[in-house]
Amino acid sequence: MSQSFTESETSRFVRVREGEGELNIHYNDCDPGDARETVVMLHGSGPGASGWANFNRNITPLVEAGFRVLLVDCPGWSKSDTIVNTGSRSNLNARVLAGVVDALGLSRIHILGNSMGGHSAVAFALDHPERVGKLVLMGGGTGGVSPFTPMPTEGIKLLNGLYRSPTIENLKAMMNVFVFDPGDLTEELFQARLDNMLKRRDHLDNFVASFAANPKQYPDFGPRLGEISAPTLVIWGRNDRFVPMDVGLRLIAGIPKSELHVFNNCGHWAQWEHWKAFNALVLEFLSR
Numbered sequence: 457m458s459q460s461f462t463e464s465e466t467s468r469f470v471r472v473r474e475g476e477g478e479l480n481i482h483y484n485d486c487d488p489g490d491a492r493e494t495v496v497m498l499h500g501s502g503p504g505a506s507g508w509a510n511f512n513r514n515i516t517p518l519v520e521a522g523f524r525v526l527l528v529d530c531p532g533w534s535k536s537d538t539i540v541n542t543g544s545r546s547n548l549n550a551r552v553l554a555g556v557v558d559a560l561g562l563s564r565i566h567i568l569g570n571s572m573g574g575h576s577a578v579a580f581a582l583d584h585p586e587r588v589g590k591l592v593l594m595g596g597g598t599g600g601v602s603p604f605t606p607m608p609t610e611g612i613k614l615l616n617g618l619y620r621s622p623t624i625e626n627l628k629a630m631m632n633v634f635v636f637d638p639g640d641l642t643e644e645l646f647q648a649r650l651d652n653m654l655k656r657r658d659h660l661d662n663f664v665a666s667f668a669a670n671p672k673q674y675p676d677f678g679p680r681l682g683e684i685s686a687p688t689l690v691i692w693g694r695n696d697r698f699v700p701m702d703v704g705l706r707l708i709a710g711i712p713k714s715e716l717h718v719f720n721n722c723g724h725w726a727q728w729e730h731w732k733a734f735n736a737l738v739l740e741f742l743s744r
C-alpha cells in the first residue's frame with residue numbers, strides 16, 4: 457500500500473534544552489504506526505533548506521518498509537528557532553538531536569545525514585554511540601580540508617554569497633552548481649526554496665553572524681572516526697562541487713565498518729538526483 461504524507465500533516469514541534477535556554481525545534485514525523493525502527497534525516501546548510509526540502513523523495517520507500525522517518529530541522533533553519541552559533545555547529549545539531557530523541561522517548565536511531573547533516577550525524581555518533589544503529593552519510597560527515605580540491609569550494613562560495621544576498625538569481629546560481637544536471641530543477645522548486653529562504657531573514661542573518669564569529673563551523677572529526685562502531689554507508693556524487701568526494705574517502709578510511717557508493721553524473725544532492733537508486737541502496741543497507 458502506498459502511503460503518502462504531506463509536510464503540513466506531519467509537521468510537529470518539540471522544545472529542547474540548549475545551554476541556559478530552550479529551542480523550539482520543528483520536525484516532520486512520518487510514522488507508519490507500527491514501526492520498530494526510526495530513521496532520522498538531517499538536512500544540509502543551504503539557505504531555505506529543511507528536512508522536507510532535502511528529503512521529500514526519500515520518505516515513502518522507508519515508511520513502506522516499516523521505518524518511522526523523522527525529518528529534523530536544525531536550529532537556524534525552516535520552522536525551528538533561530539540561533540547564532542559561535543562553536544561547533546555539528547555538535548550543536550547533535551545536542552539538539554539528542555534532545556529531540558529524548559523527548560520522543562527513542563533509545564536508538566539510524567541517522568541519514570546530508571552534508572551538514574552528515575557532519576552532525578558523526579558528531580552525534582561520537583557523543584552517543586549507544587544510541588546509533590546505522591549511519592548513512594551523504595555528501596558530508598566531517599569538516600576539514602580537502603587534499604585535492606581548493607576550499608572553500610565553488611558551491612560553498614555561492615552558498616555563503618546567497619546568505620548575504622538572497623535573490624532568485626543567486627539561488628539559481630547556487631542550485632545549478634548543486635546538481636550535475638540542472639535540467640531537473642524546476643521553477644516550482646526554485647520558488648518554494650526562495651519562499652522558504654525569505655520567510656526567515658533571521659536565519660539568514662544569524663548564519664552570517666555565526667560564520668563571522670566562527671568561520672570553522674564544522675570541525676574535522678578525522679582523528680576520531682575510528683571511534684565510530686556503527687555500520688556506515690557513505691554515498692557521494694562524483695561531480696560534487698560543494699563537498700568534494702575525497703571527504704568520502706577520508707570517511708571510509710577512518711570508520712571501521714563503512715562502505716562507499718559513488719554515483720557518477722551526480723552533484724551534491726544524490727538523494728534527489730538519483731533518488732530511486734539512492735532509496736534502494738539505503739533500504740538494502742538498513743534492512744541487512
Ligand SMILES: O=C(O)/C=C/C(=O)/C=C/C=C(\O)C(=O)O
Nearest residue numbers: 500501502503505571572612674
Ligand atoms: O560546508 C559544508 O561542509 C556543508 C555544506 C552544506 O551542508 C551544504 C548543503 C546544502 C544543502 O543540502 C541545501 O539543501 O541547501
